[in-house]
Amino acid sequence: MKKFLKIIAIIVSLLGLHSCSNDLEMATVTKPEDGVFKLMSSADNVTLEKENADSQTAITFHWDKSWYGIDTPTNFTVQIDSIGGDFSEPVVSELIDNEKSYTHAELNYIALKFELDPDVEGQLKVRLKANLKYGVMPVYSDTKVISVTPFSTLNLKYAMPGALYIQGDAVATNWSYPIPDEQTMVQIDDHRFGLILNLVGGKNFAFITSSSGWSDPAYVAPDSTVPAEGGEFIPSGSNTTPAWGGTPMRSPADSGTYKIIIDFVEGTYSVEPEPSIMAVPDELYIIGDATPLGWSTGPSQKFTKVDDFTFAITIALTEGKYDFISALTWSDPAYKAKTGSEPLMGGNFIESGSNTVPAWGGSDITAPAPGTYTITVNFKSGTYVLSL
Template identity: 35%
Template sequence: MKNIFKLLLLATGMLIMYSSCKKVDPLPFYANGAAPVLTSSATTIAPTANDSSKVVVTFSWTNPKYATDSATQKFILEIDSAGRNFAKETVSIVSGQPGISFTGQQLNNILANFGFAAGKAFSFDIRVTSSYGNNNEQLKSNVIKVTITSYLVPLKLTPSSSSSLVLLVSNATSKAVSFNWKSSPYGANIINYAIQLDTVGGNFTSPQLIKYGSSLTSDFTVTDLNSAAIAAGAIGGSTKNVEFRVVSYLGTNYDNPLVYSDPVVINITTFTPIPENFYIVGDATALGWNNDAGLSPTQQFTRLDAVSYGIIVNLTAGKGYVFVPVAGNWDHKFGGTSATGGTLLADNAVPGSNTPSPATSGTYQIVVNFQTGTYTVTPYAGAVPANLYIVGDATALAWNNTPGLAPKQQFTRLDAVSYGIIVNLTAGNGYVFVPVAGNWDHKFGGTSGTGGALLADGAVPGSNTPAPATTGLYKIIVNFQTNTYTVTPYTGVAVPDNLYIVGDATAGAWSNPVPTPSQQFTQTDNATFELTVPLTGSGAYLFLPLNGNWDHKFGGTSVTGGALLADNAVPGSNTPGPTVAGNYKIVVNFIRNTYTVTKQ
């Protein structure tokens, strides 16, 4: 066994001696290369948008003569603004090729991403660095100078139609016209778009601007286009050529415009925007120039249809008036130059002498049409009663025509020519309207249970106005300008028998029941309650239909008034009280569903 071990040890030693004596081949030696020489196919480059996909410049360099196959060589092309010593360079990497080409768009993107303004020439330093594929033996070329001008992609605005547009208020929410355009990119920058519009001749000096972000389409509704055209200088109810253009902006602030499209011109007939309400004020009227909330209801127009307001009013000869959309506010006004009607003018276009009243004092019907932008003033032979009541066996008081009709069966004056009431009617019976409670000298009515032509005195059927076929709660509207009445089922909040105020804005705080009569409203007609009460200048309050009961409540969200809310719709914080202590007149109207709070 010992001998075998010795033989193995001897063999291993001889093998080691043999290996140590074998000569290794020398490592390969690569000679130094030569710095490449860079050239350009052009030293001044000014591509246009049409060159976006075309090669506009090629940079070439000589072979650096490395000791490896050229396919394994690496080249880095560096471009930077002249004089920055390549501190903010942009690079392009090329493998195994002695050059690189750029399209107009590629070159434009490089300039844009540097943050350079488009359309201007800038000088650039350019060089190439060569190396082996593993980045060893880097050699830098000469630096060449090239002047490059960037470009912007033009915009073209395309309308769905360039035909003339007649904007109708009856189509207010419909689409009037749409536009589209292609993108106008500038490098990796964020580009937003907007449409500008102006009347022809305005030259876009103060255009209307509608912003669309990065979207490439635009839809104008009738209302939006009408408002924009008027804001641009078109007069409501007139026909005007309006021009549109799309503008691209650098960034999101719309303060750095880049590209403007050529304008698109469309002939547009506008309508005067219709206000929510309309009033007459002036020394030709009963209230003189007292423009306050008192204009409602006797000097408030009634809405005749989708485009018109009307009023019947006494006018004094030799004086003037204007129309206002908000009682107590002079921000906007309407009027004209003729005593008999004509073009409806707005704001500063209204004569300083105001709209002249007719030559003869009397009762007149005024109709204002916002579609045509006109008003008419014509003599009116009839008269609107100062009050209106309902009486008949279809009502709670039957045919007891006494002063006791007020206030439960007294209509609410809605405007200068309209009255409204919410009342229970019993099927199979009848009723009439009377202008004076307790007096049968005059009456009004009709032949239909649902409404129709308003008849007067002897024209009212002897059987009176028929109640609806089903007993229930109904809303009746009587309009003396259109000489019509309507009777419709009423499903809203029922008019309470009484109304009270409770809350820490009042003297009684949140104690319920509240002190009466100091915190109990007075019913002035079928749907209206009024109360003048001291409020603390802090806190909140509610209206209650039953004193001492929290089952139902009414209120709102505004200090000065607004929409009347009921039960769970009332804010949890209740109706906010005024910030200044004092006496306030509160009017709650259940047919209008409003409340007003006015400091006395």
């Protein structure tokens, strides 16, 4: 009996040693220093192509899986950010394998999200995050910079010109040159130009790309049946079919102030009455319950003046409304959406005050989904545009 108990004691002792051995093995799991592991890629410079963009692989990232000293399940997250970002709001891909591929379409979406210009080489930075189960022991690789040339996802009906002017007997120049700044259109975004100006009723105008003479091509109405409030336009030049086709647009019957928008995706233009040509304030602020300061404002919500007509700010927005004002307290006039149905990512705005017609007209602007946006406000075209 004593011999049997001794054998049992030896077995228990051996089991205890085995348990200690497991504990010792677990203790060898160590967290490496950030930047020790290298993120590798199949390329450092990628020109993205639109053809077969959803099926072609643009770049593959790969890495060593043994980050923690032993073979243990590890979660990986590829993080991509703008070259000036701090990885606080990256595009992420979570996986457990040791490589991640992106198609041309996927990488193009990321490049455009971080505002790289189409057909221009730009840069993104990439890093890898690793952690054990439940987010334990997070650690980061080195940061890798890649050069990316994205393609435009716009289906432009006509190529977007670099500059655009209005000419005709409906405007002040009356077909003469040079064209003044008052007839120089503002590029609103990547497919539209706009301008608020005075038109003489019952006359004609066209869009041209030169301030010193008629351009080849110019942009005109396809025929005289296009309404005065707008419609389709066509390029007209020596290489169009037919050559120098079309006719100048007609202005509305009544002389007055109008906003003209021309859209190179749709191939259309519009002419809408405006209360007046807006004076540009010295300063501009954003205010509203969609902003961090609510319906008060402060220096942190002041726009930067970009040029004589344009202001811009980058700010976090939540669900709610906002307006623009020209002082730290509510201003007269303030600047509101022209209608209550302006698109969430930008639209038309008007002056709204005690002396406007109607007094305090317009609508509070509706914010898009919560996020950080750059808002660009242009007083020459009476438009605002949001971009992530």
